[in-house]
Amino acid sequence: MTDVHVVGVGMTRFGKHPDSDATDLGAAAFLEAIADAGIDPRLVESAYVGHVFQGMVTGQRILAQVGLAGLPLSNVENACSSGATAIREASLAIRAGENDVVVAIGTEHLTSKFAGALTPDPSDPEAAVGATMPGVYAMRARRYMEEFGMTREQLALIPVKNKSNAAQNPLAHFRKEITVEDVLESRAIADPLRLHDCSPVTDGSAAVILMSDTAMKKYGNGRAIRLAASTLRSGSVDVEPTSMTYEPLTWLTAKEAYDKAGIGPEDVDFAEVHDCFSIAEVLRVEGLGLFEQGSYPWAVERGEANIGGRLPINPSGGLIGKGHPLGGTGVAQVVELVRQLRGEAGVRQIEGARIGVAHCRGGKAVGIEGAACTVQILVR
């Protein structure tokens, strides 16, 4: 079976784009990825486009915008894992031998679709009693504090770290460093979470061009990074109440990816994880097996997750700092991984990075641990 290689990456600035839409942003990301790959766009054989609130056939609108018609194209919705799921589908098309050059795009113009707290679908029993995504993560934070003794100040160090990384990222939504005091004094959203603990409402798109071994021989540009694994799982139904401070879904998705890539969590040099909220970063990295359960807040305190630390987490700024355009998020994580592994991350460069992991987790449905979880492993 062929390997899958990321040959070209593109990404718009993340932030507010009042004069643009999900189609324009997606087209811009696509064109940049094509230019980065250095290929004729007509080589692209199929497309997978992840988005959540952009309506029907947004993917077709994007490709029409750039003059590419007639391709097989699937629009992909998996909540906050939509873009990452698009990459997985694209990689499967290559591994199956169906295509040699495939594009995955993630896009979202969220500022025009929605404001405030994201909620589960209105049909959900938990939405009916007032569940919000910040509320759910706030409850997990409360429970984590109770079980492991994490302090509110320790939790604040995560947005401080991620916004510090974002301040160095020209494509990030937030470009300003913050302090622990800034976090603690920001507006209360769902106790104990405050505004700086939450990822923002962001517009943005990203795109990646994937190739098979055969296509690489013909069109490779010498800067490709291997997509060693791309896994996807849905949460199991709870047969009894389970811990909300540990994520079997994240671990099972990661374990399958580690096995496919022939590595273990101890081999990972850095990771982009789904920090939709500060507490989420804790739960993700512990679920991924990168840090022991109940240890991450102390590791952050010691600087281990900083760029230059033992295991940098969210060097791009993460969802909290770089922004979270739902469909765009998972693809942008892979863009960051590729730029880091190529050594093109500028002042945010992690020296000697060889293996990077990207993790997304999206959606909420009553009675299941989580909706859609993805893990991608990229190897230089």
Added chain:
Amino acid sequence: MSGSGVGVSFRPGELEVRPDGTGNLLGSRCRACGAHFFPVREACAGCLSQDLETVAFSTEGILYTYTVVRQSIPAFEVPYILGYVDFPEGVRIMGQIAGIEPGDITIGMPMVLSIEPFGTDDDGNPLTGYRFRPRETN
């Protein structure tokens, strides 16, 4: 609707309400393996049996965790307390919490199901839903 003021359940498939102001959250019990689920399911996630019965859950449970929601969608007036309660059947159910100040709440405290007015339907008619209240105050 009735003399007691108990109206129509806001989610009849999930909450049964009676004219005397009592009610129960509803879910499924697997007749094959005994597992319970909220909400009602078509098949058991434990053993995949489709031999499920709809049951009314206990009205007392233990608070697993909680938050005070201060930003929500327009249908909900903020702030409100939201929590997860673990019931003896082995189900964890989310609900709003009333009858206690946030600062007095502790994880692990006993809670009871309380049947209460909860929003309105599309025509503005009052609906009946549920909240959790600390057991001590009832």
